[in-house]
Amino acid sequence: MLIIGVDSATWDVILPNIDRLPNFKRLMEEGEYSTIHLNQKPWSPEVWCSMFTGLTPEEHGHHDFVVDGEIVRREDIKAEFIWDLLDRAGVSVKALNVPFIVPPYNFNVDFTPVAGGVPVEVDELLEEIEKVTEKALEVLRNDKPEVFIVAYTALDKLSHLHWGEPVLVDFYEKVDEAIGKLLPYDDEVLVISDHGFCDYDAAPIRTLPRRTPKGEIKGDHHPDAILIKKNIPCDITQPIDVFRCIKARYLGD
């Protein structure tokens, strides 16, 4: 099973530009796609953690990348992730660049994050897409784990500062291209985002400040996330269903 996380991906960009996104398009045609209407705050550390622990934010207790001035580490989160369970059960599993913490988390993969794990500039974001894809291909070609989870964060970071600008669609194309390189390696594929994005003033939930030292924040997180699945017969309506789906598929319950 190949799970590709695309932080902040939204149908509001994908659908109007679908002809520029051939790999999203093909996967949507070969599988099925829907919107996940989050019943939790559209906040990356919480949602990615929920997605791979099967726990609500109240249960896993992880709410922010930084707490009391300290960067939160994996060991600060008192919860087991799906890769922990799979690994213990002898199911080969790897995870790459999963952004519930910063730098993003890797399991059974040796990967040096781009720009310390928080790429901000356009060239750093491009490098992240390239480096993550390169490492993902290395894993898929050489190791072929039963379960491989890989995540791209560039669209989220770009959306914060460049929502509504043409460069954002250019980056959706880059992510589409990257996904296209990974798809041939598995017949069971899940592409999912942790939340969507929208104009700043249109956000139903405020998660970001209006300004930062970098300038104006152009958009904010939206509770509608994307889901595309191919040959995965699970019902996934919330992020925690991803954990349950993988667990049921490989651990039987």
Place this chain on the structure above:
Amino acid sequence: MKKNYVTISIPRELYEKVAEMIKDTGFRSPTEFIIFTLRLLLMERSERKVIEGLRALGYLKEE
């Protein structure tokens, strides 16, 4: 596991200052102290970059 090391030259005067400074500190050698200090310096820089990046994106609220 075999480790890879490289040799770095520093001024003898600096090395001797470090050797004097680490007496009774628990560091077994100037080399051990220098490696520790470099790792700390790099870790702090990377953490600073993380914090700056998160602040730029709006993940950290301004005071």
